[in-house]
Amino acid sequence: MRKRVVDGDGDGGFAVLLDRVSKVYGKGDNAVAALDSVTVGFPRGTFTAVMGPSGSGKSTFLHCAAGLDQPTGGSVRLGGVDLSGLRETALTELRRDRIGFVFQAFNLLPSLTVAENITLPLRLAGRRPDRAWVREVTDRVGLTNRLAHRPSELSGGQQQRVAIARALVTKPAVVFGDEPTGALDTSTGRDVLRLLREVVTGTGQTVVMVTHDPVAASYADKVLFLADGRVVGDLIRPTAEQVADRMTHLGAWAEAASC
Template identity: 65%
Template sequence: MSVPIGQYENGPVAVRVEQLTRVYGTDRQRVSALAGVDAAFRRGTFTAVMGPSGSGKSTLLQTAAGLDRPTSGRVWLGETELSGLSETKLTKLRRDRIGFIFQAFNLLGALTVEENIVLPSRLAGTRVDRAWLAEVVHRVGLTERLTHRPAELSGGQQQRVAIARALVTRPDVIFCDEPTGALDTQTAADVLGLLRSLVDAHAQTVVMVTHDPVAASYADRVLVLADGRIVQDLPQPGAVRIAEVLGSLGRRRTMQGADS
């Protein structure tokens, strides 16, 4: 039975992928990064995507976010199917409706905090909503830092700038790829707490790739990938349960390797 676009089980969906595959390489050296993945990410939820190296988690994020075209399968952002969009329209959709946060903060050192936050809008030639900008800056705790340069900020503050930059366009969903990987434990907790508050208080949708069970414990749900497939879909499992699942998966892969 097909799922109506924009609805899935418990409510409206921000992003949905259906029978998603992604194959790299030639016939002689084909690597299947995704092998028929079905997943839906509801609005106002926080999902962590985990798995061993090479499991397909970053490829899932990139294809769901429209950064990479799948080999087959379909991706929807709300009720918009991405496969039917030209590169120009896809670029505009990513700019207007999707936010990105990466491990590398990707800030321009010559610009101030405010200039970095509004840069995507400036490049798109769109007017910056000053009231919304002020609210976003307040949310991420940067009101007193707007005139600073990135070099004058801590790593956690730089990541907050990246979060504000992702929020300022009012995105339907924020995709995060290891957003705390370059941060110390306390700073990572602060950033994860901020992402959690954006979901709880403002109904933001967050999809985060991470290798860290503690980071994943901030999520409502954890998807675990292995060999390009979803092997576990865990609702609020907690760090200990996540670590157990990943450990079991690692042992199984080791045993399979020994038997081959």
């Protein structure tokens, strides 16, 4: 019988909790700290955008938070489960069952239909799709009339909707997005952002999105700013103009945070 990862508790309502997480690449004089003792929690049912300049540690942050990369120090807890305490098989199972991913590249299989792409994670896990839930997910992302189509027959925005539906179909605790609107035009990108916003308000799921776009970040409940591998500030329910201004002056904020 397949052993399932069971939620822990005691994380104060956080879907994901990073505690003094560090990530160092290389050794000795060649060592580079991509993350420097980062502590942050993402409450359940919230939408958080993560921003920072190139080299700030955004991608490493996302990979460590999602269990795709192992921190050098500190701990990452998902629903109370300490990821560092899991064997690779259990970690893979947890990522498959409890985490959804939406990337800039849609990563759809061209030979499969929309319906088959959406339910692929369930079939890989040996789970029979819940038809009612699949129908609800496809209705929510506006794909009900496209289920028999192949990815090549869809627009970029529709393909990203398939990717979002695929991320939601396992009812994950957290959906991680890595520049999910980066390959889309402005209008289509805003449709996708509204959909991610609806994921949070409509289903109570947690979304953590890395982005470079202040407009995209303004759809979030909170924007977290990284610089030189450290959290250097945040904004609550920001406008795009506030986010852009903070990014412009991020160097000063980073200096203040290190003092």
